[in-house]
Amino acid sequence: DAGVTQSPTHLIKTRGQQVTLRCSPISGHKSVSWYQQVLGQGPQFIFQYYEKEERGRGNFPDRFSARQFPNYSSELNVNALLLGDSALYLCASSLAPRGSGANVLTFGAGSRLTVL
Amino acid sequence: TQLLEQSPQFLSIQEGENLTVYCNSSSVFSSLQWYRQEPGEGPVLLVTVVTGGEVKKLKRLTFQFGDARKDSSLHITAAQPGDTGLYLCAGAGLGGSNYKLTFGKGTLLTVNP
Numbered sequence: 347d348a349g350v351t352q353s354p355t356h357l358i359k360t361r362g363q364q365v366t367l368r369c370s371p372i373s374g375h376k377s378v379s380w381y382q383q384v385l386g387q388g389p390q391f392i393f394q395y396y397e398k399e400e401r402g403r404g405n406f407p408d409r410f411s412a413r414q415f416p417n418y419s420s421e422l423n424v425n426a427l428l429l430g431d432s433a434l435y436l437c438a439s440s441l442a443p444r445g446s447g448a449n450v451l452t453f454g455a456g457s458r459l460t461v462l
Numbered sequence: 463t464q465l466l467e468q469s470p471q472f473l474s475i476q477e478g479e480n481l482t483v484y485c486n487s488s489s490v491f492s493s494l495q496w497y498r499q500e501p502g503e504g505p506v507l508l509v510t511v512v513t514g515g516e517v518k519k520l521k522r523l524t525f526q527f528g529d530a531r532k533d534s535s536l537h538i539t540a541a542q543p544g545d546t547g548l549y550l551c552a553g554a555g556l557g558g559s560n561y562k563l564t565f566g567k568g569t570l571l572t573v574n575p
Binding site for chain 1: 466468495497502503504505506507510550552561562563564565566567568
């Protein structure tokens with residue numbers, strides 16, 4: 347079975363541009379989360395979506411938005427790009443947003459965004 | 463705001479040595495997960511610990527969750543070059559906030575042959 351797939355793997359944008367990143371979860375997983383990982387840091391939570399609804403949002407500006415489609419795939423959009431948005435954007439899928447014990451995430455390989 | 467402090471940030475050792483990585487917080491977590499991330503890849507889950515005081519072993523790796531569920535440690539015995547990578551701890555919040563993982567900054571481990 348395919349794992350979490352993300353596209354594109356690498357992209358370069360200039361300041362002020364907009365970017366859309368895509369994620370396909372593991373088959374059967376209904377929850378998708380997005381994380382931003384700046385070089386030298388751990389991933390930071392951006393969004394979680396479950397059944398096409400936003401279930402959680404991290405401390406990111408409104409320039410960041412996301413959505414989930416009926417097939418549970420997801421897109422992350424970032425408008426008015428800043429140099430500081432350069433990072434690895436990770437998508438993770440899970441069976442459900444809340445588990446009785448732990449929310450086990452499976453991460454994709456990420457989309458490396460460089461803003462010049 | 464929940465924070466996780468990982469130490470050390472960098473660790474370079476020789477093959478065969480033992481090491482311990484620490485993950486500490488002032489907050490209580492419902493569970494704590496350890497991931498390993500290699501360059502160009504996403505984090506890969508190693509283990510999840512849920513119960514305070516829990517100890518889990520994965521071959522040469524031993525994971526422990528603190529009694530108060532605020533801290534955790536990862537101990538590697540007889541490290542091998544294949545253990546090289548970025549080790550991340552991540553805590554899940556309590557109750558309705560357990561959908562979100564709070565990650566530490568990571569420990570970059572290099573095991574030299």
